[in-house]
Amino acid sequence: MDHQHTTIAGVLRAGKNRLSGAGAESPGLDAEVLLRHVLNHDRAGLFARLADPIEPAALDEYLALIEERAGGAPVAYLTGEREFMGLPFMVGPGALIPRPETEILVEWALTWLGRRPGAAIVDVGTGSGAIALSLAALLPPDPKWRITAVDLSAAALAIAAQNCARLGLDHRVTLVQGSLLAPIRDPVDLVLANLPYLRPAQIAANPRLAAEPRLALDGGPDGLDLIRLLLRDAPRIVAPGGAIALEIDPGQRHTAGELARDAFPEASIDVLPDLAGLDRHVVIALEPRS
Ligand SMILES: C[S@@+](CC[C@H](N)C(=O)[O-])C[C@H]1O[C@@H](n2cnc3c(N)ncnc32)[C@H](O)[C@@H]1O
Structure with a gap:
């Protein structure tokens, strides 16, 4: 993914697609919960910022979590809560x-x-x-x-x-x-x-x-x-x-x-x-x- 031109909406979509391809049961929800965890936003905060760009460090952290989730790690162990x-x-x-x-x-x-x-x-x-x-x-x-x-x-x-x-x-x-x-x-x-x-x-x-x-x-x-x-x-x-x-x-x-x-x-x-x-x-x- 191109770090410079990535919006929160685009990243969320990419996360969902990756988890869907890996056979996750609730790819949309998992992708959203992990992104909210990385960005420290509640649901309303995340959806208010869909058009904003995401920081490269946050994107890297998110993509790493998505890979762990795709490998079977439970969302709760990834967010710790x-x-x-x-x-x-x-x-x-x-x-x-x-x-x-x-x-x-x-x-x-x-x-x-x-x-x-x-x-x-x-x-x-x-x-x-x-x-x-x-x-x-x-x-x-x-x-x-x-x-x-x-x-x-x-x-x-x-x-x-x-x-x-x-x-x-x-x-x-x-x-x-x-x-x-x-x-x-x-x-x-x-x-x-x-x-x-x-x-x-x-x-x-x-x-x-x-x-x-x-x-x-x-x-x-x-x-x-x-x-x-x-x-x-x-x-x-x-x-x-x-x-x-x-x-x-x-x-x-x-x-x-x-x-x-x-x-x-x-x-x-x-x-x-x-x-x-x-x-x-x-x-x-x-x-x-x-
Ligand atoms: C199904 S988990 C339930 C954890 C928690 N009560 C909950 O509901 O989320 C079962 C727990 O029993 C513990 N356990 C297993 N054998 C045990 C034993 N002989 N004596 C006490 N605890 C045991 C496990 O370490 C585990 O934490």
């Missing part, structure tokens, strides 16, 4: 990019917690901190909630710690490295977990997952290894009247329901759909102590 529950989360290759369906889990938790001020909450497999930190940001600051976020991955916890600081939540969430509920000693009221739940074949069949950490995706032969272990240990830790809400693959609804029933024979067990109407979250509500 993804919005979740209306909050800007920093993301990087050490942590899963938060998904919109997980917002349903957080919204359910906000409602549940609305009737239980000061509850103790644990987010197992926190990744970027999406669940724990959005709860900390969106719950009323008083009473004092006790929010713990656990992950096995030091790389994910480093990203969660940066998000904690960026969102000003340092004193509101405790980050812990460990496996599942093993680091938790005291009873908690609510366990939330979006653990790895895919089968290896599902991961292999979806090239869009290739850039994300295997540790965040692979749930073993039936995808339920981690959920099975978590449910086995959960009766030790969940207080009477407490609850557990787990994200699952829609195909796991039946088996996950059975695992929940085995672990908590007396509990009420529900499934929440995602925005596509697919069974996405299992909610286990324990009876209060009688």
Whole structure:
């Protein structure tokens, strides 16, 4: 591309064409988001400047990002950010990019917690901190909630710690490295977990997952290894009247329901759909102590 005679509109078109040729799913949107990132404009700002020339350095940076995207890098890893529950989360290759369906889990938790001020909450497999930190940001600051976020991955916890600081939540969430509920000693009221739940074949069949950490995706032969272990240990830790809400693959609804029933024979067990109407979250509500 000729550096001297390139308008923002022309560059945007070229970016879209390149991504379209590489088979990207949303080439127009990706090209626009990457250009807005390079030029630091919001949508309105970018479209107001379509006829302006682009600086050579910005053009080089943009074309490099377009090539990385064409090679399969997720847009969120290229911009370093993804919005979740209306909050800007920093993301990087050490942590899963938060998904919109997980917002349903957080919204359910906000409602549940609305009737239980000061509850103790644990987010197992926190990744970027999406669940724990959005709860900390969106719950009323008083009473004092006790929010713990656990992950096995030091790389994910480093990203969660940066998000904690960026969102000003340092004193509101405790980050812990460990496996599942093993680091938790005291009873908690609510366990939330979006653990790895895919089968290896599902991961292999979806090239869009290739850039994300295997540790965040692979749930073993039936995808339920981690959920099975978590449910086995959960009766030790969940207080009477407490609850557990787990994200699952829609195909796991039946088996996950059975695992929940085995672990908590007396509990009420529900499934929440995602925005596509697919069974996405299992909610286990324990009876209060009688
Ligand atoms: C699907 S990602 C979810 C990340 C985040 N909660 C979200 O919703 O965006 C699963 C997370 O579980 C973590 N994980 C995997 N095995 C674990 C284990 N045994 N104990 C704790 N965390 C684990 C991974 O490192 C990853 O961050």
